[in-house]
Amino acid sequence: MKIFVTGGAGYIGSHTLVRLLSAGHEICVFDNFSNSSPEALARVKQLTNRDFALVEGDIRDASALTRALVEFGADAAVHFAGLKAVGESSEKPLLYYENNVSGSAHLLAAMDAAGCRRIVFSSSATVYGEAQCLPFDEDHPIAPTNPYGRTKAMVEGMIRDWSAATPDASAVLLRYFNPVGAHESGRIGEDPQGIPNNLMPYIAQVAIGRRERLSIFGDDYDTRDGTGERDYIHVVDLADAHLAALDYTGRAAGCEAINVGTGKGITVKELVAAYERACGHSIAYEITPRRPGDVAISFAATGKARELLGWEAALNVDAMCASSWLWQSTNAEGYGETA
Ligand code: NAD
Numbered sequence: 001m002k003i004f005v006t007g008g009a010g011y012i013g014s015h016t017l018v019r020l021l022s023a024g025h026e027i028c029v030f031d032n033f034s035n036s037s038p039e040a041l042a043r044v045k046q047l048t049n050r051d052f053a054l055v056e057g058d059i060r061d062a063s064a065l066t067r068a069l070v071e072f073g074a075d076a077a078v079h080f081a082g083l084k085a086v087g088e089s090s091e092k093p094l095l096y097y098e099n100n101v102s103g104s105a106h107l108l109a110a111m112d113a114a115g116c117r118r119i120v121f122s123s124s125a126t127v128y129g130e131a132q133c134l135p136f137d138e139d140h141p142i143a144p145t146n147p148y149g150r151t152k153a154m155v156e157g158m159i160r161d162w163s164a165a166t167p168d169a170s171a172v173l174l175r176y177f178n179p180v181g182a183h184e185s186g187r188i189g190e191d192p193q194g195i196p197n198n199l200m201p202y203i204a205q206v207a208i209g210r211r212e213r214l215s216i217f218g219d220d221y222d223t224r225d226g227t228g229e230r231d232y233i234h235v236v237d238l239a240d241a242h243l244a245a246l247d248y249t250g251r252a253a254g255c256e257a258i259n260v261g262t263g264k265g266i267t268v269k270e271l272v273a274a275y276e277r278a279c280g281h282s283i284a285y286e287i288t289p290r291r292p293g294d295v296a297i298s299f300a301a302t303g304k305a306r307e308l309l310g311w312e313a314a315l316n317v318d319a320m321c322a323s324s325w326l327w328q329s330t331n332a333e334g335y336g337e338t339a
């Protein structure tokens with residue numbers, strides 16, 4: 001199948017490319033490298049021994065996007081491109097609406113121009129907001145608490161409306177929980193710019209000595225050990241979920257939102273302990289006040305993914321930490337330094 005991949009050079013995109021190429025698909029990546037490096041794509045080619053097309057471009061540029069998609073003749077799109085920093089989205093909301101919402105509208109219009117009717121979209125569990133009940137199932141109310149989450153909810157609605165208005169259209173909105181880890185080779189991984197916002201890359205940078213200690217944001221939550229509990233999902237499992245979702249778009253018309261998680265919560269302290277096992281030394285941390293906006297517990301109901309996609313997570317927290325550590329310890333500066 002010919003698959004157009006926006007944001008394919010990014011963290012989740014690069015891991016998904018490995019799986020798509022290994023499955024024999026023909027790929028065109030469309031990325032502006034605003035939060036990624038061409039080196040990630042070079043490594044994907046090395047790992048798979050497969051070549052693919054690359055168009056360096058911005059999804060806000062409707063004509064460039066349409067040209068690329070029509071020329072490639074895509075059968076399906078996987079739409080990763082977007083900005084994802086929750087804090088930044090409150091400081092620069094219009095940048096997020098323009099990039100994530102307008103960019104996605106351009107993509108759907110470009111798909112119409114190319115006669116492409118299948119899409120898998122990177123949504124987020126952040127669309128649920130505060131938990132009314134746990135685990136989060138796909139019918140949980142949508143009430144995001146920050147501009148980033150609102151852009152994801154808006155794009156979900158837009159894709160749903162597009163699919164209803166487009167004969168034979170098929171869309172899957174994948175609501176990722178907390179993606180972590182790296183490819184088992186250690187050649188590709190998460191390479192955040194500046195101070196990491198998320199827990200796992202922060203732990204990894206403490207482990208390698210780039211940062212002195214982790215701040216644990218609160219130990220007085222109503223959880224097993226008082227620290228926040230999340231559903232961490234191995235990025236390689238997540239990549240496989242995209243293949244299963246693409247497959248599904250070939251079988252069923254309409255639009256489905258589907259959680260991608262393990263269904264199990266892990267606390268901050270449990271993740272730190274697992275990382276210590278992986279790297280073989282202790283991770284320094286201090287307890288600091290809660291981070292505003294954080295919830296105590298988040299984890300996924302996984303039945304819909306199993307039922308519709310035939311997919312479930314296979315890799316555990318030790319595999320997540322071991323792969324992260326292999327990536328971090330062999331690429332201390334991420335893609336900035338070729339290992
Ligand atoms: P990432 O930043 O590593 O990858 C995003 C890619 O999109 C990057 O290569 C970036 O250069 C590209 N991009 C951004 N804006 C673009 C634009 N206007 N035009 C062209 N390319 C553009 O992020 P990621 O972690 O791989 O996330 C991928 C998608 O999954 C995002 O949409 C994100 O919101 C979503 N998501 C991520 C997480 C997470 O925790 N990583 C969780 C839920 C959902």
Ligand code: WQD
Nearest residue numbers: 086124126197198199200202215216217228229230268294
């Ligand atoms: C996990 C836990 C923190 C950093 C975010 C986005 C969400 C989605 C995934 C894109 C929490 C604690 C963290 C640190 C800490 N992204 N923590 N010290 O907040 O669950 O979700 O990423 O869609 O939209 O909101 O993930 O990794 O930031 O935090 O103690 O330095 O780790 O309090 O309990 P979160 P996270």
